[in-house]
Amino acid sequence: MEQIGTFGASPYEVGDLQLFNGCDERTTSQALAGCAIVRLPHGAQVKDGYSARMYIVLRGALEVAADTSSGMSDGTVSKVLPGESVGEQAVLDDTANLFAISASEDSDLLVIEADLVWRLIDQCNGLARNLLRLLSFRIRAANAQLRRRQKLGEFYRQLSLNDSLTGLYNRAWLNDMLPRMVATAQRGGTPLSLVMIDLDHFKRFNDTHGHPAGDDALRAAAGVVSAGLRPTDFAVRYGGEELMVILPDAGEQLAVMVAERLCWRLQEVVVFQDMRQGLPHITGSFGVACLAGDASETTLIERADAALYRAKQAGRNRVAL
Structure with missing residues (x-):
């Protein structure tokens, strides 16, 4: 930055400065004269060091990116136009600016040191009111930005917990939620059942029809499973062609009923909409396990997996408990 003069010797007037609206122009002009x-060339940054000071744009424009020192900036940039100011918060809490301030075009800036800002606040109630309005506006804008970040964060968090192919929950979700469900069921003395599902001869299906068709089959199977559950149940892609269903508040009888219904519906699933390609027979083997005593989530999965193995050994396309 290069000093090109003082306010008192410039053509600019106090009336051009928004923060001083309502202040006595003669008194304020005298205070700002020195x-x-x-001048800040296009692209150059304001270098404040450890000083707290306020800048008012007289000509040109500034771009301000917040929170750069903490590494939390999301790339949001605000623009400061002629008559507007930046650095008020730094003056009020006596810290160096935490903002990256740069010129988006060649700009002239009025520099007001912190001690002068405080003297002017003491002299002019209008300045204090203007500062409060400005800071209130910026707090509202910051809160709105925070809400947007939270929504975006939740969106990406949900993405990270869902399988991209089937839309079902994934193993990351399962590892987080199943222990909680087991603990809740044990604490409340309520039943919890788990159904492990394996699509029969899926490797043969892929070899015969190709992997894109295999993906279609997985999506179709996931759709059948999701549509056959209560709103309180959960469907997970456990891995490969294995799916899992978690049934809170469901005992053995209800869990077997759900598994049998899904087994039957899976046989009817349409993988290819173009019937000229034929309709391959898609089936699944189902293993059901119910939470017992103080068993862990690992034990519950192992028991469902053992039941699944028995269903395969018995000829597949069936349910084993």
Whole structure:
């Protein structure tokens, strides 16, 4: 930044400065007369060091990116136009600016040191009111930005917990939620059942029809499973062609009933909409396990997996408990 003069020797007037609306122009002009005016070339940054000071744009424009020192900036940039100011918060809490301030075009800036800002606040109630309005507006804008970040964060969090192919929950979700469900069921003395599903001869299906068709089959199977559950149940892609269903508040009889219904519906699933390609027979083997005593989630999965193995050994396309 290069000093090119002072406010008192410039053509600019107090009426051009938004923060001083309602202040006595003659008194304020006298107070600002010795304040430096600096020129900031396009692309250059304001270098504040450890000083707290306020800048008012007289000509040109500034771009301000917040929170750069904490590494939390999301790339949001605000623009400061002629008559507007930046650095008020730094003055009020006596810290160096935490903002990256740069010129989006060649700009002239009025520099007001912190001690002068405080003297002017003491002299003019209008300045104090203007500062409060400005800070209130910026707090509202910051809160709105925070809400947007939270929504975006939740969106990406949900993406990270869902399988991209089937839309079902994934293993990351399962590893987080199943222990909680087991603990809740044990604490409340309520039943919890788990159904492990394996699509029969899926490797043969892929070899015969190709992997894109295999993906279609997985999506179709996931759709059948999702559509056959209660709103309180959960469907997970456990891995490969294995799916899992978690049934809170469901005992053995209800869990077997759900598994048998899904087994039957899976046989009817349409994988290819173009019937000229034929309709391959898609079936699944189902293993059901119910939470017993103080068993862990690992034990519950192992028991469902053992039941699944028995269903395969018995000829597949069936349910084993």
